[in-house]
Amino acid sequence: MSSNETANFKTVNKRVTKVDALGLSCGKAEFADDISIPNMLHGKILWSPHAHARIKSIDTSAAEKVPGVKAVLTYKNVPAIRHTTAGQGYPEPSPYDSLIFDSKVRFVGDKVAAVAAETLEAATEAVSKIKVEYEILPAVFSITDAMKDGAPVIHDEKDAKNIPDPKHNVCAKFDLDINDGNWFKNADYVFENTYHTQYAQHCALEPHTTLAWLDPNGRLFIRTSTQVPFHVRRIVAQALNIPIKKIRVMKPRIGGGFGSKQEIFLEQVVSALVLATKQPVKIEFTRKEVFISSRTRHPSMTKLKTGVTKDGVITDMDMEIYINNGAYGAHALTVMMCAGSHSLPLYQARNNRFMGRTVYTNLPVAGAYRGYGATQAFFPTECQMDMMAEAIGMDPIEFRLKNYIKQGEGSPIFKAMGEGGEGVEQVITSCGIQKCIEKGLQEFKWSEKKKKYAAQTGTKRRGIGVACSMQGSGIPEVDMASATIKINDDGSFNLNLDATDIGTGSDTVLAQIAAEVLTVPTDKIIVYSSDTDLTPFDVGAYASSTTFISGNAVRKTAMLVRDMIIKVASSILNEKPENLRLENGFAVASDGKKKCSLAEVALSSLYFKHQHQICATASHTAHTSPPPFAAHFAEVEVDTETGELKVLDYVATVDCGTAINPALAEGQNDGAVMNGLSYALCEELEFNSKGAMVNPNFRSYRIFTAHDAPPVRSFLVPTYEPDGPFGAKSVSEIGINGPIPALSNAIYNATGARLFNPPFTPDKILRAIKEKGAKK
Amino acid sequence: MTKAIESKNDIFEIEFTLNGAKKAFRAGAGETLLELLRREGYRGTKRGCDTGDCGSCTVLIDGRSMLSCMMLAVQADGRSVTTIEGIGGPADPHPIQQAFVESGAVQCGFCIPGMILVTKELLDSNPEPTDAEIRQALDGNLCRCTGYVKQVEAVKNAAKKMSQKAKR
Numbered sequence A: 001m002s003s004n005e006t007a008n009f010k011t012v013n014k015r016v017t018k019v020d021a022l023g024l025s026c027g028k029a030e031f032a033d034d035i036s037i038p039n040m041l042h043g044k045i046l047w048s049p050h051a052h053a054r055i056k057s058i059d060t061s062a063a064e065k066v067p068g069v070k071a072v073l074t075y076k077n078v079p080a081i082r083h084t085t086a087g088q089g090y091p092e093p094s095p096y097d098s099l100i101f102d103s104k105v106r107f108v109g110d111k112v113a114a115v116a117a118e119t120l121e122a123a124t125e126a127v128s129k130i131k132v133e134y135e136i137l138p139a140v141f142s143i144t145d146a147m148k149d150g151a152p153v154i155h156d157e158k159d160a161k162n163i164p165d166p167k168h169n170v171c172a173k174f175d176l177d178i179n180d181g182n183w184f185k186n187a188d189y190v191f192e193n194t195y196h197t198q199y200a201q202h203c204a205l206e207p208h209t210t211l212a213w214l215d216p217n218g219r220l221f222i223r224t225s226t227q228v229p230f231h232v233r234r235i236v237a238q239a240l241n242i243p244i245k246k247i248r249v250m251k252p253r254i255g256g257g258f259g260s261k262q263e264i265f266l267e268q269v270v271s272a273l274v275l276a277t278k279q280p281v282k283i284e285f286t287r288k289e290v291f292i293s294s295r296t297r298h299p300s301m302t303k304l305k306t307g308v309t310k311d312g313v314i315t316d317m318d319m320e321i322y323i324n325n326g327a328y329g330a331h332a333l334t335v336m337m338c339a340g341s342h343s344l345p346l347y348q349a350r351n352n353r354f355m356g357r358t359v360y361t362n363l364p365v366a367g368a369y370r371g372y373g374a375t376q377a378f379f380p381t382e383c384q385m386d387m388m389a390e391a392i393g394m395d396p397i398e399f400r401l402k403n404y405i406k407q408g409e410g411s412p413i414f415k416a417m418g419e420g421g422e423g424v425e426q427v428i429t430s431c432g433i434q435k436c437i438e439k440g441l442q443e444f445k446w447s448e449k450k451k452k453y454a455a456q457t458g459t460k461r462r463g464i465g466v467a468c469s470m471q472g473s474g475i476p477e478v479d480m481a482s483a484t485i486k487i488n489d490d491g492s493f494n495l496n497l498d499a500t501d502i503g504t505g506s507d508t509v510l511a512q513i514a515a516e517v518l519t520v521p522t523d524k525i526i527v528y529s530s531d532t533d534l535t536p537f538d539v540g541a542y543a544s545s546t547t548f549i550s551g552n553a554v555r556k557t558a559m560l561v562r563d564m565i566i567k568v569a570s571s572i573l574n575e576k577p578e579n580l581r582l583e584n585g586f587a588v589a590s591d592g593k594k595k596c597s598l599a600e601v602a603l604s605s606l607y608f609k610h611q612h613q614i615c616a617t618a619s620h621t622a623h624t625s626p627p628p629f630a631a632h633f634a635e636v637e638v639d640t641e642t643g644e645l646k647v648l649d650y651v652a653t654v655d656c657g658t659a660i661n662p663a664l665a666e667g668q669n670d671g672a673v674m675n676g677l678s679y680a681l682c683e684e685l686e687f688n689s690k691g692a693m694v695n696p697n698f699r700s701y702r703i704f705t706a707h708d709a710p711p712v713r714s715f716l717v718p719t720y721e722p723d724g725p726f727g728a729k730s731v732s733e734i735g736i737n738g739p740i741p742a743l744s745n746a747i748y749n750a751t752g753a754r755l756f757n758p759p760f761t762p763d764k765i766l767r768a769i770k771e772k773g774a775k776k
Numbered sequence B: 001m002t003k004a005i006e007s008k009n010d011i012f013e014i015e016f017t018l019n020g021a022k023k024a025f026r027a028g029a030g031e032t033l034l035e036l037l038r039r040e041g042y043r044g045t046k047r048g049c050d051t052g053d054c055g056s057c058t059v060l061i062d063g064r065s066m067l068s069c070m071m072l073a074v075q076a077d078g079r080s081v082t083t084i085e086g087i088g089g090p091a092d093p094h095p096i097q098q099a100f101v102e103s104g105a106v107q108c109g110f111c112i113p114g115m116i117l118v119t120k121e122l123l124d125s126n127p128e129p130t131d132a133e134i135r136q137a138l139d140g141n142l143c144r145c146t147g148y149v150k151q152v153e154a155v156k157n158a159a160k161k162m163s164q165k166a167k168r
Helices: A003-008 A021-025 A061-065 A120-128 A143-147 A229-240 A267-277 A287-293 A332-346 A374-391 A396-403 A412-416 A433-444 A446-452 A506-518 A546-573 A598-608 A662-681 A739-751 A762-775 B033-039 B095-102 B112-125 B131-140 B149-167
Strands: A041-047 A053-059 A069-073 A111-117 A131-136 A170-178 A189-197 A209-214 A220-224 A247-250 A281-284 A300-308 A314-326 A351-360 A460-470 A481-487 A493-497 A525-528 A580-583 A586-589 A595-597 A615-620 A629-639 A645-655 A712-716 B011-018 B021-028 B058-061 B064-067 B080-082
Touching (some): A021 B095, A021 B112, A041 A120, A041 A287, A053 A111, A061 A120, A069 A120, A111 A120, A111 A267, A143 A314, A143 A351, A170 A314, A170 A332, A170 A412, A209 A267, A220 A229, A220 A267, A229 A247, A229 A267, A267 A281, A314 A332, A314 A374, A332 A351, A332 A374, A332 A412, A332 A460, A374 A739, A396 A433, A433 A460, A433 A629, A433 A645, A433 A712, A446 A460, A460 A739, A481 A506, A481 A598, A493 A506, A493 A546, A506 A546, A546 A580, A546 A595, A546 A598, A546 A615, A595 A598, A629 A739, A645 A662, A645 A739, A662 A712, A662 A739, A739 A762, B021 B033, B064 B112, B095 B112, B095 B149, B112 B131, B112 B149, B131 B149
Parallel strands (some): A041 A281, A220 A247, A314 A351, B011 B080
Antiparallel strands (some): A041 A111, A053 A131, A170 A351, A189 A300, A209 A220, A209 A281, A300 A314, A460 A629, A481 A493, A481 A615, A580 A586, A586 A595, A629 A645, B011 B021, B058 B064
């Protein structure tokens, strides 16, 4: 199929209403916390008050005596099997450094014990009565301190696996050097700067919640707010040492994820309580618990050295990134790898060096977060692009257009760096970055604004900034998705799959893909996701994989079902299969005269002739990960006396190939961009000197409200990706990469002051302006 | 959160109008209205923070939007409480619910019941709000999915639908 055929789509590329929107708008959709079952106990967890301590003794006797308490679990009475909480494919590239409960705690908010009781009050009271005596250990909170010789060793346990250098708290490392022997020799200008990104949280509105119980046959059923049902099943089985066949994981509606629910830290605790009590148990995190003990974005420190020639050729890219993983190494290697593998190929430099180190500290645990390393890395690269362009007197747009990776080009980085080590060679088969830039320039009125702001006076200065980025579409040769489609009597279809709709709209998008192949309206496709007993395997909702990988699986499955339908229709119509096609829900002969409906086909196959269920399952893996591309444009006004910043305009263009559902794709981009703007300007987890988070609520950890939100304008720039289902690539993550560099560039354009450390709060902006003034 | 109110002595018999029908409840002294509503099966009222900061638990009390996690159940005694279930259901959705669906304003949907109730309060008093007034009204309701872009559109579309309905 070619891009010309996109015009003929019947349901794909249409603004089909989200299949679950009405139920959600009526408050009827069921989230994990919306179901309670008889005899259900309430669980509560005791959190470590210390950043680093060994448990000398733990006395649960008073807790056990609280009326209604059914179980108290500590490291003494749960299995001690090291695992990772990162919900990744098997074998996970993250270190096995976590236990359900350990005799050592490694951050304020680490799990110490759990209680199940008849009421939440009893569970809460019991938790407060657990007596723990700690031996406080020296703690370490910064990347540089953690890597020093003689630093406190956070993971000194003997049974941990896959920690490259525990003595220096290094939980992942990677080195790459591709050069022609002439490092920086061809550069006319060299820039070297250090950039920081901060601790932040996903802030999905639904707190993490898990309900589990035993079915009458003793199987463990887990209904949980997750992005990764199959990984939950596998990791809970591993952590509790029970067979996978004994576990069933079900995903209800999920109230947002953004990576936070790609982690398995609550399910094994609730499951252990169920096994101990033989009763159903539910734990719902409070917001404070989400903040202090769930997962965060990996903070980072990046040293970027780049070289450029006078005529605008980027000669060298040398990136050293240090990533803070907090107390456990969830996604330690992969986030660091994605920092390099997503950012370095965007512009073609002859020499590339990447050094990545991910480090343990005694702070909250970082995990997957929308952007996944790319956000951390595009900040330095996109700021440096502007610096290089300025040095050679070239327009920053022109400079980017000169150097970006074009359609038909490859990059040595693709082969050299994958998520967990070596990557997969690939050539860019669709690249809309130029179109993104052109669309953005026009919508943003770049030239007009550039001219207008060239000569400003007064205390309020305006400026404009640009940033480009790319992401992936799934993990090549790692991610796998499958789908099952069966026909019903009335010619409707069940689409059962484990692609995990966490609010992303994937149920709708995947139904549209099936509907397109089967030539029916989307409402004839009944989507069910996800249930490990009923739906075929899919890795889950992460790595921008759903539309691209799961979408291809759905398309293949639908094509198999289409062929089965044609076969039955052939017998009904007495026509050769090769003369039949599907059209508007009918099998139609090529002469256009003979036809039969899908309901007739279904009834014939189910009740009358050669009786069988028309049903198929297909799977998909990809050998490439076609990047979506984005160009963002920011206009700011800075009060140079107060440091106050206003975002006056923000245009975010994205090339996601064919948007299967443009309304949902725009929504993904809007949300990612706003999350990025909020991160760039106001979000940061703050800690006291003992490593305790001091702002664990929405009043002091501010995320943008509708009132604060800057005006964001999203534009989809269509391309056609030949490897994608109907030309689609990913869209969910990329939008979060642009705001930090676009704003840093815009602030520089407005004031001449460069900010290297978001969030760009007024005090930091003012300080940077003053420092710049002092230098003059 | 479910409270075992039976085990305590401080139980209050209260009565309030819930979604148009007068109902009697037994409420614990420290029980929030959010807890009571969810315990009674009105699970469209969501719990997102328990500190009055996210707006997911919004209900209308005598037509005014209130955070049900921030008030005691007993404070609802004698009042009229409207939850999302009282606005409309899948078979007979309210124009605001329709507008949110049609505008693509629903992603994960966790914040949406609160958003819709706040919108109802706004449009009941101000049938043609400006963008700024809409954003001011939605200010207490956090959403991480949408960037609020399509939600502002949804409120505008809802205003149109409601004024058309009023004209008929």
